[in-house]
Amino acid sequence: MGPFGGGTALSPDNDYSKGGRRAPLTVREVFDARRGSLALEVLTPHASLDRPVVDSDISSPGLALSGFMDRFAEGRLQVFGQTEMSYLAGLDPGTARDRLRKLFGFDIPAVFVTKGQDVPDWFLELAVAAGIAVFRSALSTRDFFAVIKPFLEAALAPRTTLHGSLADVYGVGLLFVGQSGVGKSECVLDLVERGHRLVADDLVMVSRHGNEILIGKGHELQSHHMEIRGIGIIDVAALFGIRAIRLQKRIEVIVHLEYWDVDRNYGRTGLERDSTNILGVNVPRLTVPLNPGKNITVVSEVIAMNHLLRYAGVDAAAAFDQRVRAAMTSVQEYLEQDYE
Secondary structure, eight states: OOTTOOSEEOOTTOOBSSOEEOOOEEHHHHHHHHTTTTTEEESOTTSOSOOEEOOSOEEOOGGGGGTOOTTOOTTSEEEEOHHHHHHHHHSOHHHHHHHHHHHTTSOOSEEEEOTTOOOOHHHHHHHHHTTOEEEEESSOHHHHHHHHHHHHHHHTSEEEEEEEEEEEETTEEEEEEOSTTSSHHHHHHHHHHTTOEEEEEEEEEEEEETTTEEEEEEOTTTTTEEEETTTEEEEHHHHHOGGGBOSEEEOOEEEEEEEOOTTSOOOSSSOSOEEEEETTEEEEEEEEEEOTTOOHHHHHHHHHHHHHHHHTTOOHHHHHHHHHHHHHHHHHHHHHTOOO
């Protein structure tokens, strides 16, 4: 394992369906990361910003302000838009305070008020009493959701780390895995020299977005460096230019490199389909045996192009199988009709 080691080595029998989740965000981290893009200002300077944010969903209080709190989702950031603030303003002061006091009794990491609206002092007093920080954003409610939602989903996505090399080949994310020293880095380096792009080498940080998208990227300390045995650490961006790298890429195919095993039966038609489960997502996996003289770089390009064809609905192996079966059926019918 190289200097950036620490990932888990993939093997044909591994299952990585569970993975992990990063430590919860804090309200302070959300504020620091998106203060500018959300145009935020703190309205409760004395409230703690250390409350954890563990849910990527964000909500507006809606029915909770009307008094129905049986289905209130705790643990979410709450957004007060113009509708919510206008509704509170239309209630008599005692009822408004009572509703908000009950609302702030739930586990709410923080409250955001959008559209730069004025926030009454009593609103802030109740929030501080409950230990909830209140922020004001100059953005509209719609724009606020559009900015913060992707950030929370990415920051709180299930994640794991894997030992391998990730490359963008013809727009397809190929994750090369195999035992240490099998030639993963050298293969990716050759692909880069042919015009493809390096995403991460040695340690690939993987996160799941939605139900079926895996995004891989390198550790921030890697900065697109590679370890080549016999040479040492090289800077791919400095050697080949900025076009030879990309920051992240969807993982679409796993290429498992291994030394040729004469006792193993390797697939030859492409009809046998294998996969690896990573964070609950099944990713197609191809095992490529290595022997002297094999051009693994060209094989990798063909893997990427074949994946694109299958995505477009063209399955060469299945089509060939159908033609062979059709031909065999014709011969069988001819023999059945031969009575001599």
